[in-house]
Amino acid sequence: MIATVSLCLLLIIPLVSVFVGMGKGGEMWQHVAETVLFQYVWNSLWLLLSVSVFSVAMALPSAWFLSRYRFPGKTLLQGMMLLPLAIPGYVAAIVYLRLPEMAIPLLVKIRTTFGFEAYQLAEALLRQGTLSLLLAAVLSPYIHFPLRTAFQVQRRQLLEAAQLLGRSPRSQFFTVALPLARPALMAGLALVCMEVLNEYGAPHFFGVPTLTVGVFRTWFGLGDSASAVRLAGGMMLLVLMLLGAERFTRGRARFVEAQDSSAPAECPPLKGRGLFWAYLSCGVPLLIGFWIPILVLIHWSIISWDAASAWGRGSRIGESFLIAGLSALAITLLALLAHYSRRLHPLRWLKGLLEIAQLGYAVPGVVVAVGVLLLLGPLGFSGSLVAIGLGYLLRFFAVAGRPLQAAMLRVCGSMDEASRLLGRSPLQSLTRITFPLIRGSFVAVVLLVFVDILKELPLSMLLRPAQFETLATLSFGLASEGRIQAAAFPSLLMVLLAVLALVVMNRVKST
């Protein structure tokens, strides 16, 4: 237990130090506040809003059709809707950067016909619209899945009652189904917003400097780490506000779900125009968020094979695989021990502490990195394996912890307790009973964390030792040098590994 408490504290301290560090502000703060701060905040808020709208528009209809109706290909589509999660935002950005470029002739036409102002507007709309749409597509599963579950467990009788009262199907949806699913929608939306704030590569590539981009620029462009810390602290406040809003709605969700225990009813078949809409609603996020990016990446990987093999030489990507793997294993083990010890000691404050320690998943990678640097920098550990390991632990502790916690609850029941009552030590119970029971989940979680580490960009960029390249930093580096096609292969490798992890996760979940 002492170990768990100190682990939690280790995870909390860097985040607290960001807050404490906020007070100082650097010598350039005045300058940042007067010149670029408004732009950073404005871009972030605007991006949050537009991605939210688009992602709900993509996730809501598809979740409705896939949960309430029957149509050919439904099972396949249900599984596939997860796939956009395998594409990190910056990888999608690398692919879709070609879009504004391909549209240049059109923009030139607009400029010659309608003048410069119209052109500027079209250019901004096209660029920022593409950015919002691509982020919305790859993040839409975060909303789609909670919504789908919510629609599935809703009591049929409620809708039937509405029907009996003479409501049209559309009205049933908007007055009954949607309000009931609102907590699920909010939970998904909160995750989407956190991912948008976390994103560094995509807004950087599309020339939309957000707060995350601002932290990088302030730190490295202006060389003012104290002001960068203050920006990071501001971002964290924003995240806490989002979390608070989500908690607020979730409080009511329990009330709704607790009522439902009836078996889901038979879904009616869909035909004609309804079928068309169903396919369209699933097709749009899947095409934008997965199939187009992956096909383009495959195409580019093939035509730029020479360049792709060139980066392999000299870079030490193999080491980063090893380190990502070891970190994933270590993080999962620590999460297992922490949650196991919580099972042993069902104390309120311990639970609270663990919850706070798991906040790292919500905090943007760049803020986590700043926190770790504040803690380890004075000890001379910045840009070391220790720093990057702690960064990953902080950010992905919850990614490992939550599914393990759920698995222990689901699979073990009180079996481990029984084992202890029969005289086994806690450690023996863990190794003999609990661990063998949740082995499948454990492996899946290690894989999930491993892939998350490979995909992580801002944190890896700030904390990595100098020669350390991950697939993410390599893709980003090549793409920001304009070698877009050469960046395709490492990106593709990362996406394929992520798909593999998702498939395994899905398997484990369904068994």
Place this chain on the structure above:
Amino acid sequence: MYLAGVMHIKHLLSLISVSCVSLLGAKEPLLVYSHRHYESDTALFDQFTKETGIPVEVVKAKANALIERLKAEGDKTKADIFITADAGRLGLAADMGLLEAVKSPVLEQRIPAQYRDPKGFWYGFTLRARVLVVSPERVQESSLDYEDLVKPEWKGRVLSRSSSNIYSQSLMASMIAAHGAEDARAWAEGLKNNFARPPQGNDRDQIRAVAAGLADVAVVNTYYVGLLHDSPEKRDTDAVSKVKIIFPNQDNRGSHVNVSGGGVVKGSPQKEDAIKLLEFLASEEAQKSFPNGSREFPVVPGTPLPELQASWGDFKSDDLPLSKLGELNAEAVKLMNEAGWQ
């Protein structure tokens, strides 16, 4: 995974072979921290090893990350040489006390004074000019200055990459050196007002956009034109065929140039060998070889140019001592932010 495994084994093998060599009493490898990422650099280091028997190991990363690393390692660093693609960052490293001033008659004789640090903290090896790439169809002027781009007739016709990039910052630093802070800020603001779109992408993207007709002039480094020319992608070679280079400010101070260069790391375990490597990089052989792969210019006067660079014509370069770029960097960033250059 397979690939990663193979590479890991390769790395282990190289480690083993290096340690075997040292057991046999051969030279310890020179450790180079480099921001440059050209295949041709690797070939040059191999050539150096062949001629001197001194093996070279390279750690590649962004300049800022390398500076942070050198700071963290302090006296215990194993690094011998620090190489970046910008004089500003070299100056910064020197100011932080990360580099050691070295004297070498060979280097002093071969490298012109403005392209090296007066005290010998760093030496430039290759030159890149920040030039104007124009569409010959839409731009009749045969000579232009940086200062011309802020005139009203260029409204909506100019492209540049972001002010967060070091090349933009160094150009701005040279504007401050030439005109003073106030005028330089006014210039940056005027330039921003004439942008055809908010800054995005790198120099290659700006060249492609001019070729596609989005704008008529872009501020870019010369070697990007060369790299697009060498690109395996047809859209790149097509883009290059539609643009022309104008070296700006030929009738006054000359075009802004910067160097890629290096210095000996303070506390280097093998200072003598490190100097040898620097001298090798300034040798006729290396100077002739650099421009082929990276499309930069050699820094040593009189070195014959590859056909492509020769076709761009002779140009006059700004003789501002490049150590100034480092000194003025922070001010340049501030002024560009104030001007609203994203």
